[in-house]
Amino acid sequence: MRSYLLRRLVGMIVVIFLVLTIAFVLVRLAPGDPASLMLGPDASPDEVAALRGRLGLDRPILVQYATFLGNALQGDLGRSLFFNQPVLTVLANRAEPTIFLALFSLMVALVIATPVGIWAAYRRGSFLDQASITSAMLAASVPSFLTGLIFQRYLATDLGWFPASGYGGAGADFAERMRHLVLPSITLGITNSALILRFTRASMLDILGEDYVRTARAKGMTERRVVLRHALKNAGIPIITVIGLTFALLVSGAVVTERVFNLPGMGNLVVNAVLRRDYPVIQGTLIVVAGLYVLVNLATDLLYLVVDKRVRY
Structure with missing residues (x-):
């Protein structure tokens, strides 16, 4: 029974890792610049650049991925742009x-x-x-x-x-x-x-x-x-x-x-x-x-x- 539970826990870890990866990729595959889409067409280039820096989108993709995984494993899923609160707080x-x-x-x-x-x-x-x-x-x-x-x-x-x-x-x-x-x-x-x-x-x-x-x-x-x-x-x-x-x-x-x-x-x-x-x-x-x-x-x-x-x- 212990081996069964161990296999299930390992499977859970793999699935969660895949979900985190898919969530990361889906946002980056959205058409256009995510920062521009979030701010709308009336945003100035300075505002878009500031948001990109705030979201870490100006860094290399592998650095973004490593940062995202590290934050997610610590329970940090980001900050809501509309509520200006942590995402977990908004969901809770x-x-x-x-x-x-x-x-x-x-x-x-x-x-x-x-x-x-x-x-x-x-x-x-x-x-x-x-x-x-x-x-x-x-x-x-x-x-x-x-x-x-x-x-x-x-x-x-x-x-x-x-x-x-x-x-x-x-x-x-x-x-x-x-x-x-x-x-x-x-x-x-x-x-x-x-x-x-x-x-x-x-x-x-x-x-x-x-x-x-x-x-x-x-x-x-x-x-x-x-x-x-x-x-x-x-x-x-x-x-x-x-x-x-x-x-x-x-x-x-x-x-x-x-x-x-x-x-x-x-x-x-x-x-x-x-x-x-x-x-x-x-x-x-x-x-x-x-x-x-x-x-x-x-x-x-x-x-x-x-x-x-x-x-x-």
């Missing part, structure tokens, strides 16, 4: 809505997808099975912004059950801020439940046809014990994999939903950074999101050891 200030939105959306998706997927596999070919597949395809096909607008129209505006947008005022407490996340969480949860539902159903179908499941039934075990203890436990690895990937996708891909509900999260921050040409924020977000994917993959691999002890061997 916007992380709360995005993280909680991803967690609540994943909870909604699991509540919908897991029991329906298990029951659909158990009742293969039934009306519920066909209805669940159709509903999953429909949920995956409808864009999240359209679902969000429909919920805003009826659940927020007409019925007044939830806030239509925003994240509470400046003095809003934690409960009020979480209340503003209910509607966008339902929107994202319904959209992302489709993939988890289909994986759960497919994994359960494979396991329910195994010989040891038929043997368990022949021994007189109850159907509930057979499905939940034997089948679901052995079908857990593919389900855990898709859950981990879904959480990472929710964190990095909630841009549209945050824009629809006007949430001050990381997705909204990246869109505004692109419009403002705030390249340090874009570059820092890319690195942080890639690091999150690496950590989620590591956590998923460790969960394999908990769910199925055979993975240790």
Whole structure:
């Protein structure tokens, strides 16, 4: 097990190194001079030269790369041109809505997808099975912004059950801020439940046809014990994999939903950074999101050891 963890840690280091390199190269491959693009067409040559010196763009490319890697390894991802703050500080200030939105959306998706997927596999070919597949395809096909607008129209505006947008005022407490996340969480949860539902159903179908499941039934075990203890436990690895990937996708891909509900999260921050040409924020977000994917993959691999002890061997 130690060698397994060591290999995973080495793989993480390699991936992070590649991500840092790609982030560095992408900014340098942008058309035109980054300093000129950041300042706009009205900037004077002196202002462009000053910004180039401030960003270190006037130094040799290998020196820039070494400096960038050294700063990144120390937690310095640069300074936002718009906020005039360290990039990590800017991202930390916007992380709360995005993280909680991803967690609540994943909870909604699991509540919908897991029991329906298990029951659909158990009742293969039934009306519920066909209805669940159709509903999953429909949920995956409808864009999240359209679902969000429909919920805003009826659940927020007409019925007044939830806030239509925003994240509470400046003095809003934690409960009020979480209340503003209910509607966008339902929107994202319904959209992302489709993939988890289909994986759960497919994994359960494979396991329910195994010989040891038929043997368990022949021994007189109850159907509930057979499905939940034997089948679901052995079908857990593919389900855990898709859950981990879904959480990472929710964190990095909630841009549209945050824009629809006007949430001050990381997705909204990246869109505004692109419009403002705030390249340090874009570059820092890319690195942080890639690091999150690496950590989620590591956590998923460790969960394999908990769910199925055979993975240790």
